[in-house]
Amino acid sequence: MDQKVNVSIQHVSKSFKNHEVLKNISLDVFVGEIFGLLGPSGSGKTTLVKQLTGLDSPTSGECYLFQHKMPNLKLIRRIGYMAQSDALYEDLTAMENLQFFSSLYGLKKSQKQRIEEVSKIVNLSEDLRKLVSNYSGGMKRRLSLAIALLHDPDILILDEPTVGIDPVLRKSIWKSFYELKKRGKTLIVTTHVMDEAEKCDRLGLIREGRLIAVGAPEELKKETGTKTIEDAFLKYGGVEA
Numbered sequence: 001m002d003q004k005v006n007v008s009i010q011h012v013s014k015s016f017k018n019h020e021v022l023k024n025i026s027l028d029v030f031v032g033e034i035f036g037l038l039g040p041s042g043s044g045k046t047t048l049v050k051q052l053t054g055l056d057s058p059t060s061g062e063c064y065l066f067q068h069k070m071p072n073l074k075l076i077r078r079i080g081y082m083a084q085s086d087a088l089y090e091d092l093t094a095m096e097n098l099q100f101f102s103s104l105y106g107l108k109k110s111q112k113q114r115i116e117e118v119s120k121i122v123n124l125s126e127d128l129r130k131l132v133s134n135y136s137g138g139m140k141r142r143l144s145l146a147i148a149l150l151h152d153p154d155i156l157i158l159d160e161p162t163v164g165i166d167p168v169l170r171k172s173i174w175k176s177f178y179e180l181k182k183r184g185k186t187l188i189v190t191t192h193v194m195d196e197a198e199k200c201d202r203l204g205l206i207r208e209g210r211l212i213a214v215g216a217p218e219e220l221k222k223e224t225g226t227k228t229i230e231d232a233f234l235k236y237g238g239v240e241a
């Protein structure tokens with residue numbers, strides 16, 4: 001794997017009033033890596049990825065993307081962000097949503113072709129004429145993912161991308177993640193699903209705002225003498241598996 005650092009989180013802490021949600025997190029993610037942030041609900045995963053996108057700023061510490069300090073408006077086009085809640089226009093069709101976002105990204109000539117490509121990846125090609133308000137939760141997730149992919153970003157930050165998506169489609173979406181990786185893209189994926197965590201090149205385990213371990217799934221299991229990521233997580237968290 002290319003060991004060039006693409007994302008660097010340096011001593012990041014974040015507090016909301018008196019509540020310290022992220023506690024001195026430092027972490028590097030490499031070019032072409034699928035990096036998973038794994039942690040229970042409320043552990044701080046979303047807050048951490050928001051600091052990366054530049055949508056929020058840390059109370060202390062810094063985030064660097066492509067060696068540039070965030071926030072940096074110039075980098076927006078190189079980042080694809082899929083938030084946990086879908087930011088879609090419900091009264092428009094999926095096609096109109098995709099057209100709207102491609103105009104925002106300034107895709108002109110390539111727009112039609114790119115919409116076709118991303119729709120295929122998320123398996124929505126047959127449903128583009130439907131109103132988003134008639135979409136199921138999983139379809140909305142898939143449309144959000146397609147939008148995050150539209151401008152072919154170098155770094156993809158995906159907050160729980162496969163929630164509400166059935167296992168068959170989840171598998172095909174992961175296949176497309178591997179294809180993106182092959183093309184040199186860097187993916188940061190938050191999850192609390194263990195089998196999904198196993199699919200990542202490396203994982204950062206987050207518990208109560210602290211990064212308690214970083215490593216490849218196999219390494220983490222080996223180091224803790226456990227058979228599952230879930231048990232490794234518990235061991236690192238000080239709980240006997």
Ligand SMILES: Nc1ncnc2c1ncn2[C@@H]1O[C@H](COP(=O)(O)OP(=O)(O)OP(=O)(O)O)[C@@H](O)[C@H]1O
Pocket residue numbers: 016019021039040041042043044045046047048084192
């Ligand atoms: N804007 C905010 N104001 C106050 N507290 C916040 C804010 N955003 C997040 N928090 C708190 O920060 C903590 C971490 O939340 P966060 O959403 O980052 O967790 P998470 O690991 O992504 O959880 P989930 O998997 O449920 O999305 C929670 O206690 C949450 O209530």
